[in-house]
Structures are given as structure tokens and as C-alpha cells.
Amino acid sequence: MKTLSLISVILVGLVAGCASFGVNEPKAVTRTEVVFDHPEKFTDVKDSSIPTDQGRDAILSNIREYMIRCTSPLVPDGYWLKVVFTDIDLAGDFEPWHGPQWNDVRIIKAVYPPAFSFTYTVTDPAGKVVKQGSENIRDMMFNTRLLIDTSDSLRFEKAVLEDWARGTLRDLKKT
Numbered sequence: 001m002k003t004l005s006l007i008s009v010i011l012v013g014l015v016a017g018c019a020s021f022g023v024n025e026p027k028a029v030t031r032t033e034v035v036f037d038h039p040e041k042f043t044d045v046k047d048s049s050i051p052t053d054q055g056r057d058a059i060l061s062n063i064r065e066y067m068i069r070c071t072s073p074l075v076p077d078g079y080w081l082k083v084v085f086t087d088i089d090l091a092g093d094f095e096p097w098h099g100p101q102w103n104d105v106r107i108i109k110a111v112y113p114p115a116f117s118f119t120y121t122v123t124d125p126a127g128k129v130v131k132q133g134s135e136n137i138r139d140m141m142f143n144t145r146l147l148i149d150t151s152d153s154l155r156f157e158k159a160v161l162e163d164w165a166r167g168t169l170r171d172l173k174k175t
Contacts, residue, residue, distance in 0.1 A: 031075040034064040035084045042088045043115070048104040049094035059090070059154070066158050067165075074169040078125035081169070087117040091142055091156035106153070113140050114157045116164075122172060131172065137164060 039045060039060055047055025067083060075081050091114040092106040115138040122131040142156045149155055 030068055030072060031077075031079060032068045032071045032081045032083065034067045035082070036060050036064075036088075037084055037086050039085075039088075042085075044089045044093065046090075046094065049096040050103065060088075062154055063088070063157065063161070066154070067161060070158075070162050071165045071169060074165055074172060075122065076172055079130070079172060080123045081120060082123075083118055083120045085116065085118040087115070088157075089113075089115040089138075090154070108143060108156075110140075110143050113138055113142050114160055115139075116157075116160065120168070122169070131168075133168070135164065 036042075039056060042056075045051075045056045045059045047059065063085075071081055071083075090106070091112060092108040093112045094103065094105070095107050096103055098105075115136075117134075117136050119134045120132060121129055124130050137160060139156070139160045142160065145156070145159055147155050147159060152158065
């Protein structure tokens, strides 16, 4: 009985310790803001052939988090990047004519390349615009990429966005 009581006390202590771990850690500095302008009008951010708002929001949240994680190291301290997506077309598409068991399966084919339309602005610590532009990116060769993580459902989109970020933002530290 005493052993069981001792184990309970140890477990409570471990749980309390884990719950408080990280409370005083500083948050990572975010230098990127990602905005989705009228996502309900985007070409394809669907989670199934009968899309849901929750599915769309989860996909966009995943893209936002990735863009922040991918671009923040490329943006110098004090600078700010704002990306406003005006359209997204995910790689692949749903082909409901295969039958109801395929409603939630995104078919990846070369005829369904990922595409992004967005604007971006980079400002320096004084608020002066140092770089800006408008992009319409469609990766027609997306399915020939060698991608390590094949479990990520947005792997093709993330590869395209990472290529853009590295190519466009790499010179910011020199300005």
C-alpha cells in the first residue's frame, strides 16, 4: 500500500514538473505575418471532394505555420515580412468519379500542380519597405522533386514555398 502511495506522489510530481516546463521560456521571435485574403474563394484548399471550413482552416493554418518557420530565419532582426495570399491551388485533386470510398483521397498527378498567388512586403526596423513583390508560382515539375518526408500531405506545397523564400529572401541580410 505504501508503495502505491509513493508511486502516486512521484507521478503527481512528474506531471506537475512537466506541466510547468517551458512556462518561463521565451517565445521564438516571429518576423513573418501570413494573411489569407478571402480563402473561401481560393481555387483549391479542400480537405475532401465535399470540403469543410474546418478542413480548409486546418490546411491554411499548416501553411501559415510553415511559412513562419521557414522564413523567420531568413528575415534579419528588426525586419518584418508580410505575405498576403490571394489564391492557393494545392497539388493534386479529388476525383469523385472513382466512387464514394475515394471522396477523401487527393489524387496526385502532373496535371494538378500546386500554385500560389501572393504579394509580399519586407520592411526594415524603421518601417521602410526594402523589398516587395507579387508572385504567381505554379510548379509544373512538382512531382519530380525528391522529397524526404512523404508523410506530409502538403510536402509539394511546402517545397515550392521554401524555394521561393530561399530565392527571394536570401539577400535580405546584405541590405
